[in-house]
Amino acid sequence: MNDDDRKPTIGDVARLAGVSPMTVSRVINDSANVRPETRAKVEAVITATGYAPDPAARILARAGAGRIGLLYANPSNAYLAEVLAGALSGARAAGLLLMIEPSQAGDPAAERLAVSRLVAGGAQGVIVPPPLGESAATLDAIARAGLRAVVLAAPSRSPGIVSLKVDDRAAAREVVEYLIELGHRRIGFIEGRGDQSASAERRQGAEQAVASIPGASLSVVEGDFTYRSGLEAARRLLAGTPRPTAIFASNDDMASGALAAVHGAGLDAPGDVSVAGFDDTYIAANSWPTLTTVRQPAADMAHEAAIRLARPGAEPEPIRHHLITRDSTGPVPH
Template sequence: MTDDDRKPTIGDVARLAGVSPMTVSRVINDSSRVRPETRARVEAVIADIGYAPDPAARILARAGAGRIGLLYANPSNAYLAEVLAGALSGARAAGLLLMIEPSQAGDPVAERLAVSRLVAGGAQGLIVPPPLGESPATLEAIARAGLRAVALAAPGRGEGVVSLRIDDRAAAGEMVGHLLALGHRHIGFIEGRGDQSASAERRAGAEQAVATVPDARLIVEAGDFTYRSGLEAARRLLTQRPRPTALFASNDDMAAGALAAVHGAGLDAPGDVSVAGFDDTYVAASSWPTLTTIRQPAADMAHEAAIRLARPGETPGSVPHSLIVRDSTGPAPH
């Protein structure tokens, strides 16, 4: 029995059998993905402590109403809103229940606990937006729990983790190509967080596009995907001589900060400085002027991730992006 008078839980079984809660769930639901010796050990613990699965939960599982979890630790509320809307619609379409759990990127203990809480809640798969999809602590916790996961905008490294992303390099190259076609030759680029591969891919795409035009130059400043970092990076870029005639930020939050920096310097966008973003969140359409940006269909990606978690045999891959031209970009000033 357990060490107190409470009803034994699936976590108790997992701890005593030396396996993950997901493995116990697979044994209970008679999954073929459990080794015979592991099944025997789990069943022995179940019999010994008198664990009885919740009948209601068993009925839901058999009816296809399983549970998936969404981890989040992204600094962009606009991006998170897109992911959440897509995950909810996808879970509903797949007949799944969606659980949402905050995490703290960069804190390994907090990251592991966030995954553990979803496992304890019965999650059978996870949707993992950036930056957690590339965090060693989160990926290790997912593997130890035996979960399947879809990492959004990440390479999909780690056991049981697959990727769903756009081609960030090509997308950034397309945006810079748009600016070059408008006559811009001095382009400021605001890079994202260094712990996300998308940041490096977007910078590489921008650099490759600039390299195709002999007199073009890319000036890079660091950001971290927040509005404040975009504002401060843009202020630094606007002190360059010659001053960049266009600013391209790695997400819409930073691009909105760059617009504020342009206005704060007494300049016009796009008359004096064009500004472009990335993601096409609600920030892009609500900024003044409205932002030219790359549409990364975050809501569609999260929706698809939920659908794919309900169909284990299907593997996600890449999704298309698109260039959205609005009012914040125009011809380079003479």
């Protein structure tokens, strides 16, 4: 810590301890889901820095104020579970109350109503996961209500809105470069929803990786981030001649659908077709075979969003992705 008047934050503790803010929160709240050696490390940093959860936020929460909201309209239950866990953890760490409100993406009236319900419930800020973070109706309603906002996995559309996102283009490029290292040259790509910038950025990253390798090609089929769309998109890719030797889907739900399509065609993954996804939700570790994917730390992002709403002057920390290689990818078949 610098010798100035700034109080240590949960982000400072996490950085010094080499863990995520969510792990620090678990230690503070005496969660059992922390390894003893990690707990000891975090507690040592807390002692050294003098960090303490914001007492003002806790007082507000006890007084019935200090409320933040979470809007959701994401078709992926796996992704939503990650976001919800992180938002709850972050709100608890900041001493805030979390209100959860469903919305309906693509229906401006329903989106405005969802925001108005949060306002009526006393919310002072809102966490906005995709796809609502890029919806004009939702963002306009938030601005009109004067709410602080943090959008997840989307760029900020306003100077007053904080954005927490990974570098989607770099992450997708890394996945395809890994597939190329395994010898794959015919790669299928299942794109996400067109109304989310992450979809275009992931496609661009995949295209950049392929463009640098002579003889490599990328076949693109559109999906909508659902299992069903991944299944149908992968069937179309596998019906091509020659078929791809690897399929990269823009999220784990679609990748899980792609695995089902591979198996349904009487093929082996990764023996005949490698499959990779994006997000590293619980689906990835529980698929058969387990899914190679990009870890987008959705829970940590949502946790950090709650902290940012409690302390609006704090600078958001960079969100890093990680390529997680598992059993669904392997060398190109010969």
